[in-house]
Amino acid sequence: xxxxxxxxxxxxxxxxxxxxxxxxxxxxxxxxxxxxxxxxxxxxxxxxxxxxxxxxxxxxxxxxxxxxxxxxxxxxxxxxxxxxxxxxxxxxxxxxxxxxxxxxxxxxxxxxxxxxxxxxxxxxxxxxxxxxxxxxxxxxxxxxxxxxxxxxxxxxxxxxxxxxxxxxxxxxxxxxxxxxxxxxxxxxxxxxxxxxxxxxxxxxxxxxxxxxxxxxxxxxxxxxxxxxxxxxxxxxxxxxxxxxxxxxxxxxxxxxxxxxxxxxxxxxxxxxxxxxxxxxxxxxxxxxxxxxxxxxxxxxxxxx
Ligand code: HEC
Numbered sequence: 623x624x625x626x627x628x629x630x631x632x633x634x635x636x637x638x639x640x641x642x643x644x645x646x647x648x649x650x651x652x653x654x655x656x657x658x659x660x661x662x663x664x665x666x667x668x669x670x671x672x673x674x675x676x677x678x679x680x681x682x683x684x685x686x687x688x689x690x691x692x693x694x695x696x697x698x699x700x701x702x703x704x705x706x707x708x709x710x711x712x713x714x715x716x717x718x719x720x721x722x723x724x725x726x727x728x729x730x731x732x733x734x735x736x737x738x739x740x741x742x743x744x745x746x747x748x749x750x751x752x753x754x755x756x757x758x759x760x761x762x763x764x765x766x767x768x769x770x771x772x773x774x775x776x777x778x779x780x781x782x783x784x785x786x787x788x789x790x791x792x793x794x795x796x797x798x799x800x801x802x803x804x805x806x807x808x809x810x811x812x813x814x815x816x817x818x819x820x821x822x823x824x825x826x827x828x829x830x831x832x833x834x835x836x837x838x839x840x841x842x843x844x845x846x847x848x849x850x851x852x853x854x855x856x857x858x859x860x861x862x863x864x865x866x867x868x869x870x871x872x873x874x875x876x877x878x879x880x881x882x883x884x885x886x887x888x889x890x891x892x893x894x895x896x897x898x899x900x901x902x903x904x905x906x907x908x909x910x911x912x913x914x915x916x917x918x919x920x921x922x923x924x925x926x
Contacts, residue, residue, distance in 0.1 A: 693778045693813050695804045698754065705783030710791075712776065712784050720769075725792030735769045742792035753797035755807045757785050762811065778813055839878055842926075846874045849925045859921025862914050865906070872902030877926055887912075887919045 630636045697705075714723075720732035720739040727741035740748065749765050750756035761781050764772030776784065789796040797803075808814050850870065853860040867873040876897070877883060883893040894903050907915070 692815060693782055695801075695808075695814070697779065697782060698804050698807070698813070699799050701779065701782045701786050705779055706787050706790065707783075708780055709783030709785070709787035712780060713787055716773070717784075725788060732769075737768055739770070742788055743794050745793075745795060745797070751797075752793065754785065754799050754803050755810065757788070758807055758811060761785070839875065842878050843871065843875050846878065846926055847871065850874070853921070853925075857921055859917040859919070860925075862910070862918040863921060866904055866910065866918065867902050868904055869902040874902075874926070876901040876903075877922060884923055887915050890919050890922075891915065 630640050718729055720729040721742065722728040725742035727739040729739060732739035745752045748756065749768065750759050758781070760770065761773045761776065764770055850860055854864060864870060880893060883890040891907065894901060894907055898905065
């Protein structure tokens with residue numbers, strides 16, 4: 623065999639050595655293409671999974687239904703000194719951090735906010751309004767997009783104390799509270815009627831409660847409605863009941879879900895009063911003659 627016929631393929635080692643430069647160039651090429659397209663590579667990889675906190679169901683605390691203190695026109699114009707003192711206390715603990723101890727909108731917690739927390743000393747540029755209705759609206763609904771939270775958990779009388787504390791101490795020229803203002807605010811928010819706060823039970827509890835109670839309650843309600851229909855002309859108590867309710871179904875299911883009222887007319891009125899607005903009865907119940915309440919009570923007790 624002559625020397626010329628030797629080729630690199632004859633010796634595997636020579637072959638490997640000869641291919642290294644090519645291999646190097648190919649790998650380098652792949653590397654460059656990869657680095658250039660790093661953005662696309664990342665884009666196409668799986669998106670990061672964000673934890674969705676909105677799916678966490680917070681359990682409601684158990685709380686009894688209640689009528690929050692009703693306020694009257696006089697209180698809206700001038701709450702008691704105790705209420706204003708209470709307002710001062712609430713201001714110091716809940717508002718001063720943003721609105722400043724002197725109401726100038728310069729509290730430490732408000733520096734990063736835009737718009738700045740309101741300076742109560744000027745009447746210009748309020749989002750709602752510096753009058754009673756506007757301030758009530760702010761506390762009821764908040765201006766959440768601007769960082770002002772709602773304070774609707776404050777009972778109506780304390781809210782008035784707070785508003786008047788701000789008016790008396792920080793506002794240079796607070797808009798007058800006229801009868802028209804009071805009418806307007808009462809029409810919007812029914813302050814003089816008292817705010818009804820429905821009771822709450824934990825969601826999980828409510829679901830199992832409904833599953834258990836619903837079928838039975840629906841059956842009882844059906845019977846009660848039929849009896850009411852048949853007696854609505856003949857029985858004075860049934861007639862009185864129909865006149866005393868906004869919604870007979872709601873009123874009947876309210877009475878069916880609660881036995882306390884059956885002790886006597888006094889308990890009956892008490893139970894209704896405790897939950898007026900939410901139980902289907904009208905205020906008329908409290909101006910009815912004793913004998914009428916008796917008749918209505920006797921009818922209901924015998925039919926439910
Ligand atoms: C986290 C900071 C912060 C706290 C705490 C806070 N506020 Fe505010 N408040 C703001 C900001 C910000 C604005 C400005 C919103 C705007 O101009 O729309 C504002 C505006 C207001 C306004 C004027 C609304 C209008 O019509 O322009 C009132 C009234 C008010 N707050 C009352 C209160 C009261 C009362 C409290 C305490 C119970 C309170 N705020 C607590 C940040 C706060």
